[in-house]
Amino acid sequence: MDMFITSGPDFPPNYDAMDLTLTPWGNLQIDFSSETQAVANWTTSQAGFSGGSMDIWQIVALSSGADSCISGSYGSADEDGHGISAEVVTVSGVEMLVVFWYVYLDGQQVWLSGLGPITDGVATVALERFSGVDFPPVFVTDEVLSQHWGTITLQFTEVDVNVSWDSDDPDFSDGAMVMDRITTLAGHVCQ
Numbered sequence: 415m416d417m418f419i420t421s422g423p424d425f426p427p428n429y430d431a432m433d434l435t436l437t438p439w440g441n442l443q444i445d446f447s448s449e450t451q452a453v454a455n456w457t458t459s460q461a462g463f464s465g466g467s468m469d470i471w472q473i474v475a476l477s478s479g480a481d482s483c484i485s486g487s488y489g490s491a492d493e494d495g496h497g498i499s500a501e502v503v504t505v506s507g508v509e510m511l512v513v514f515w516y517v518y519l520d521g522q523q524v525w526l527s528g529l530g531p532i533t534d535g536v537a538t539v540a541l542e543r544f545s546g547v548d549f550p551p552v553f554v555t556d557e558v559l560s561q562h563w564g565t566i567t568l569q570f571t572e573v574d575v576n577v578s579w580d581s582d583d584p585d586f587s588d589g590a591m592v593m594d595r596i597t598t599l600a601g602h603v604c605q
Contacts, residue, residue, distance in 0.1 A: 417442050419460065423495060423518045425586050433521070434495040439463070444470075466551050474503040474512070476599065481509055481532050483604035484570040488577075488593035498577065498593060500568065502532060511537040513566060519585055526563050535570040543583070564588075572604045 417440055422433035440458030447453070450472040457465040476482055482502045489497030499514040511532040517524050530539030546559035564581035578590035598604075 415442050416440075417456070417458075420495060420523060421518070422521050424521065425517055425519050425524075426493065426496075426589055426591060427587065429493045429496065429518070431492070431494045440465070463549055464551070468550055474505065477502045477504040477509050479504065479509045481511075481535055481570075483598070484532075484535060484575075485599045486595055487597045488575050489596050490591060490593050493591075497596065498568070498575070500570075500575070501599075505529075509533075511539060511568070513537075513539050513541070513568070515541065515566065526566075528566070536568070538565055538567045540565050541579075 416438070418436040419439050420434060420436055422435045423429045423431065424433070437460070439460045440456055440463070443455045445453045445455070452470050453467060454470050455467045476485060479502065485501045487497055487499050496517045497515075499516070501512045503510055503512055509532050510529050512529050513527060515526040517526065524543065526541040526543055528539040528541040530537050541563040543561045543563045544558055545561070547553050547555075547557045561583070563583050564579060564586070566577065566579045569576040572595075574592050574594045576590070576592055580588050
């Protein structure tokens with residue numbers, strides 16, 4: 415698949431999709447050897463990156479519980495270019511929501527992530543912001559820096575998610591918005 419680096423917009427409510435720039439990065443190919451293991455291969459001509467390959471594997475499995483059907487990606491047509499990836503997984507017998515929010519601050523990419531319990535389609539998750547490392551093959555796990563960002567509350571319906579957030583980072587504002595469902599996972603459609 416073709417890969418891009420995005421830049422330009424700011425964090426909501428100052429997000430403007432007209433500011434979004436897509437810069438071609440290269441290609442990614444994932445070859446699965448089983449349901450839980452694969453090899454990622456990439457090529458790039460982007461300065462500061464090199465082509466490479468690495469083994470990857472599944473960390474947790476999708477839940478088969480009642481909330482599993484909300485797993486997928488969410489975004490807003492009015493704010494194309496940022497959104498949320500949500501997956502319901504089972505950890506020690508408890509349904510949890512893994513959340514990744516791909517967004518921006520001052521035109522630069524910010525990825526926020528967290529894990530929290532989900533019940534009846536509602537989850538409040540503490541989010542972290544990670545930094546400090548380089549792209550593989552020079553990625554060093556011990557150099558990962560984690561900073562608490564704040565919390566996000568997601569209330570899922572069959573077609574969208576109501577998102578509200580409280581940031582503890584003074585560079586980000588608190589807010590709320592509705593994001594539409596963009597994708598669903600095969601075999602996990604809400605009935």
